[in-house]
Amino acid sequence: MSSAATVADNIQSEPDNYLNHESGIKSWLLTKDHKRIGILYLFSVMSMFLLGGIFAMLIRLELLHPGADFMTAKTYNELFTLHGAVMIFLFIIPSVPAILGNFVLPIQIGAKDVAFPRLNLASWYIYIIGSVLALLAIVLGSVDTGWTFYTPYSTQSTTAVIPMVAAIFILGFSSIFTGLNFIATVHKLRAPGMTWYKMPLFVWGIYATAIIQVLATPILGITLVLLILERAFGIGIFDPAMGGDPVLFQHFFWFYSHPAVYIMILPGMGIMSELISTFSHRKIFGYKAIAYSSVAIAFLSFLVWGHHMFVSGQAAYATMVFSFLTFMVAIPSGIKMFNWVSTMYKGAITFETPMLYALSFLFTFAIGGLTGIFLGATAVDVHLTDTYFIVAHFHYVMFGGTVMAFFGGLHYWWPKIWGRMYNENWGRMSAMLVFLGFNLTFFPQFIMGSQGMPRRYFTYPEKYQAFHVMSTVGSWILGLGLLIMAVYLIYAIKWGPKAPKNPWGALTLEWTTSSPPPPHNFEEIPKITHGPYDHDKVVIKPEKVGVPA
């Protein structure tokens, strides 16, 4: 945050914008500007991404060799738990909505701010309290239960389960407040003429996400409170030793955590629609199909939680219903993929860094989605569940999907956020490294998983070592790509060439205001004269870098 403040000081000479309008630490910590709150989230959430990434690198390093090498089983169990908990609850859930959604959504619908700016700032403080408590839990004895906190192991574990679970409970409120704010903003603050079908698909994606955040997160909250009550006061809810039922916990947990997977992916899908249309310089294909499929996914996401539990001992007929619904939720995702590919048909495609991430997404999310079909098929899931196949599938969806889209969006809006361009050559090179490193890390995990390698194993039979070596080497390439990205993006904030208003020739409203935008986003209330993707009606040439309009 302080780095952002000094940046604001350095561009004092520029026209009035949200970065230089006010200065000083206080102006940041007490800001009600959605753009500044987005930046507060950017720095805090990315610090957590760094932390989760370090955990991941340590895990991969330990797995290079089958036996116990430079850590104990206990440390290993803590590392994979913390990697999961940090990446899920502190990074990926807030990533797109709280960083890019906060910054972009109000501008995209022509609003001055979100509906409840104070609530927006409160949600960031709640995020910080939750994060600090989570870090405290790590210091106070760590957690070794897996990010899923399955009972009765989590009831009996001697690690700091209560602080970590309390942290996630608190983080839930941050997520709920953000979602609530976006729902109200989209309903009430659209500029005149911004009808529902003129909204950018990113807004549709964030809107569908917000509905899930508001409806599903309380379930997780209640579940975690029950877990705390059980641990702290011995009230038997999940632990059979106290008369509870451990499978009940799994139902409660996945009732939130499956919809949560869509909290993670829907915003990324929203970014994809922006990127593919902008860099194909062409009208989006199937606008309504993409918009409705987001809503369909949001709805169906509540009805598939049992597919995490095909071998848990749940009734066979419950398994049948969940398997069926799981296949149904795959269809809208497929529809989106086909529409994105069709958007490129007869376009005029250019390959800036954001588009490279969008193309990576098409490749990796296709694999992530299709491998989900294996897992939805009950008989095949029995063999594959709880193996590295699941680990690979999950990372192909979450990293190959959400994070690829997030990086694409981050590069896409970076010039708008900072008024500075990053270096395109470094951007492209890092995008290639991320793509190669990611696939080398996780593709071998599909093979070792279907060959039977269980997940969460500290040591493993030697026959799987070749796959683990590939995976670990891949993690180094991926780490290098991310490191380069961090360097040139941070460099650009201060020393990058000035960004024009519309470097990409995009048609959504955020590109009609200056970079960085003025404190209230627009000098006057924007007029909606065309749809967000009407490249057939309006042609805007990308503006040259360094020559601000």
Added chain:
Amino acid sequence: MDSTGTFWLPPGGSTISGSVDSLFYFIFWASVFFFLLVVGLTVYFIVKYRRRGDEEAQSHIAQNLKLEIIWTTVPIILVAIVFVWGFKTFMKMQVAPKDAIEIKVTARQWMWMFDYPNGSNSINEVVVPVDQPVKMLMSSEDVIHSFYVPQFRVKQDVLPNRYTVVWFQAKREGQYDLYCAEFCGKGHSEMRGKVRVVSAEKYQQYLEGGGQSGEEQGGGGQSLASLGKQLYQSRACNTCHTVDGSPSVGPTWKNAFGHTVEFQDGSSTTIDENYIRQSILEPKAKIVKGFQPVMPTFQGILNDRQIDGLVAYIKSLSEVKE
């Protein structure tokens, strides 16, 4: 292919593995098709329609109802096939044949314990006969574990508060890996065992020799049913329950297992392992019609193995099994 394994799958060793693998490869090739379609078209478009100079897009066509219908219905049909195929095979995995040999599996941090029908037992290595269905009746003493034999394509969570079942029929003699697949703490990755598949004769010899301890020391063991019979006397079950069919303070155990019982509230159930377990631990949860709720709970008095023993004993008193 089945016995050697493939690039994706380890060799198949059970009667179910072939059908799981066929479905796996059906989905695999369908996925390859859709992947090549999406990525192939993407590559084709980005090469063919890359911007050259300052040109604009050649077309802005934004909808095509026919295409939308095709790419919605074709995947629906395909996943419907996968759904039905997957669930049918799943049901075969779920329902053990009636003549299956029953082995009791007890999981604990961090070992597998096996009790054979004749009272032999073993730890971390289970011996089963080839070409015969084997049913594992499983429970855990502590946290959740999961019984996973990759080459048999079977996996089932093992729970601390109820019995779960997995069954398989091995097709070839040999040694197969057994993994715990549900994270269970420090020793999780060491909770690995073996399934040793032997001929029917060798299996009999193994049992008669007293199982693992017999192999190791030449001694014998006690079957669950005989443990139950002993407990029936020593824990005074016989005060209220008979084993000859005559009613007493409580219902008789003779011909109870596998039969339907009617409760005071009018509902009924078929007596199975979980019902018996519940009746021992929470005797007031379900009261059999015509009896009083007077039985004390045996929670904390009987351990899991002793409850297993009573279940096995009650089972042995019934002419109808399952």
